[in-house]
Amino acid sequence: MTTTKNIGHWAGGEAFAGTSERTADVTNPATGEVTGRLALASRADADAVIAAAAAAAPAWGRTSLAARTQVMFAFRELLNSRKGELAALITAEHGKVLSDAMGEIARGQEVVEFACGISHLLKGGHSEGVSTGVDVHSKRDPLGVVGIISPFNFPAMVPMWFFPVAIAAGNTVVLKPSEKDPSAAVWLAELWKEAGLPDGVFNVLQGDKEAVDALLESPEVQSISFVGSTPIAEYVYETASRHGKRVQALGGAKNHMVVLPDADLDLAADSAVNAGYGSAGERCMAISVLVAVGSVADELVARIADRTRTLVIGDGGARDEDGGEVDMGPLVTKAHRDKVASFIDSGEHQGAKVVVDGRDVQARGAADGFWLGPTLFDHVTPDMDVYTEEIFGPVLSVVRVETYEEAVALVNANQYGNGTAVFTNDGGAARRFEADVHVGMIGVNVPVPVPVAYYSFGGWKRSLFGDTHAHGAEGVHFFTRGKVVTTRWVDPANRPQGGLELGFPRNV
Numbered sequence: 001m002t003t004t005k006n007i008g009h010w011a012g013g014e015a016f017a018g019t020s021e022r023t024a025d026v027t028n029p030a031t032g033e034v035t036g037r038l039a040l041a042s043r044a045d046a047d048a049v050i051a052a053a054a055a056a057a058p059a060w061g062r063t064s065l066a067a068r069t070q071v072m073f074a075f076r077e078l079l080n081s082r083k084g085e086l087a088a089l090i091t092a093e094h095g096k097v098l099s100d101a102m103g104e105i106a107r108g109q110e111v112v113e114f115a116c117g118i119s120h121l122l123k124g125g126h127s128e129g130v131s132t133g134v135d136v137h138s139k140r141d142p143l144g145v146v147g148i149i150s151p152f153n154f155p156a157m158v159p160m161w162f163f164p165v166a167i168a169a170g171n172t173v174v175l176k177p178s179e180k181d182p183s184a185a186v187w188l189a190e191l192w193k194e195a196g197l198p199d200g201v202f203n204v205l206q207g208d209k210e211a212v213d214a215l216l217e218s219p220e221v222q223s224i225s226f227v228g229s230t231p232i233a234e235y236v237y238e239t240a241s242r243h244g245k246r247v248q249a250l251g252g253a254k255n256h257m258v259v260l261p262d263a264d265l266d267l268a269a270d271s272a273v274n275a276g277y278g279s280a281g282e283r284c285m286a287i288s289v290l291v292a293v294g295s296v297a298d299e300l301v302a303r304i305a306d307r308t309r310t311l312v313i314g315d316g317g318a319r320d321e322d323g324g325e326v327d328m329g330p331l332v333t334k335a336h337r338d339k340v341a342s343f344i345d346s347g348e349h350q351g352a353k354v355v356v357d358g359r360d361v362q363a364r365g366a367a368d369g370f371w372l373g374p375t376l377f378d379h380v381t382p383d384m385d386v387y388t389e390e391i392f393g394p395v396l397s398v399v400r401v402e403t404y405e406e407a408v409a410l411v412n413a414n415q416y417g418n419g420t421a422v423f424t425n426d427g428g429a430a431r432r433f434e435a436d437v438h439v440g441m442i443g444v445n446v447p448v449p450v451p452v453a454y455y456s457f458g459g460w461k462r463s464l465f466g467d468t469h470a471h472g473a474e475g476v477h478f479f480t481r482g483k484v485v486t487t488r489w490v491d492p493a494n495r496p497q498g499g500l501e502l503g504f505p506r507n508v
């Protein structure tokens with residue numbers, strides 16, 4: 001019998017239970033058991049967490065770069081040495097296999113490492129003698145309190161796209177994690193405390209729409225970084241903008257992998273399986289549409305189907321007698337599992353060919369786990385629901401086209417523009433693809449082209465509302481405000497200076 005733990009907020013450097021009586025169940029997707037009771041914030045709870053962040057903001061913003069950098073390095077070391085604990089928490093609430101959870105932490109850690117270089121990243125410009133006796137320098141100040149609202153699919157990495165840069169730049173943070181896997185956020189808060197971060201700089205607000213709305217409307221909160229589904233991203237962007245905040249709201253995706261006739265088919269088939277079914281397809285950079293160009297389709301579908309049939313589905317935290325793990329875990333909730341299964345029903349009814357059927361899955365795990373196996377559709381057409389909707393599950397749809405031009409037109413007609421990939425051995429074709437597609441992140445023989453931390457992550461079209469991507473130079477820019485200072489110091493040898501002049505100041 002599993003014990004049910006209480007999961008609350010974190011404010012001012014300590015656990016905070018809040019006063020709201022509303023709660024939500026947190027489940028282990030591999031067993032179906034309720035493992036946690038999550039506090040859902042009331043407006044008063046949210047205000048208390050935001051107030052803790054606001055109280056800490058002035059002192060943290062004035063803390064020296066050297067002191068802030070030391071905390072960043074301490075956090076990096078602690079995270080690196082204890083990441084196994086965090087991965088286990090993620091697997092127990094999200095369901096992804098442990099190695100995948102370790103992978104998301106590693107990618108989040110890259111952003112922490114990037115933010116360790118904040119002194120360099122915040123260097124301003126200086127121009128001497130722009131006018132007689134006048135110099136100019138630029139600087140970037142922190143915003144104050146920043147809000148981060150994250151989705152269920154990366155409970156550690158997505159918050160880490162934002163908070164390392166935000167904190168290093170001198171802001172204080174309120175993180176609102178997903179209700180489905182909220183424990184990682186509290187674990188990270190405890191780690192920050194251990195790393196020496198002053199109380200109130202990193203806070204966690206647990207909850208649902210009520211907590212989100214409190215962040216979007218609070219006059220204390222200066223910016224919102226949101227990641228989640230497109231309808232909510234659009235709502236967050238509009239509401240927070242209306243309340244005068246800076247917003248970056250990353251939304252859903254439908255990522256196409258285009259395979260040209262000259263591609264390495266084994267590489268393409270491996271990549272399609274890895275990117276289509278890794279993390280049970282619950283990744284915003286998952287490949288969900290494979291566009292097979294010209295003669296490539298029959299052989300490619302056969303190779304993908306062969307590989308897909310070998311995948312082992314089961315409890316992402318379990319090990320077999322050789323210490324190995326399964327390939328793919330369960331879906332995050334029963335409701336989501338059923339929704340994805342209904343898409344498979346719909347694809348079949350609308351005439352797509354089911355090559356591998358995940359509804360027949362034989363999972364290694366408890367009967368009540370939220371299991372759904374990898375599913376491969378062939379002969380999908382752009383009018384079918386499996387093509388138009390973001391499924392966010394282990395369902396890969398093959399669309400057959402005759403030409404490169406048709407493939408690019410398909411990618412560009414899609415409402416989303418998060419990621420895409422082209423598989424080819426023709427450098428010229430790849431170069432042309434890179435120029436032709438209206439998508440933010442592009443892979444050439446790389447199926448999941450998530451940029452490294454010192455570049456920026458983000459899509460185009462309805463995959464991103466706002467104009468600033470996450471981390472990299474754009475992240476530093478988002479979490480700071482620019483100032484330009486123009487200074488006159490009178491040279492003691494040239495006194496007196498000045499005199500009356502009411503015309504607009506000119507530089508001479």
Ligand code: NAD
Binds near residue numbers: 208
């Ligand atoms: P979601 O939109 O349901 O939830 C995201 C966040 O919004 C959560 O914290 C949730 O509590 C909150 N929320 C949910 N409904 C709300 C409402 N009505 N009002 C205010 N806040 C609300 O998304 P999810 O199911 O947790 O995550 C999956 C989605 O996230 C997918 O669409 C996926 O593509 C997207 N995603 C995008 C990226 C990206 O980089 N573009 C990355 C990861 C996930």
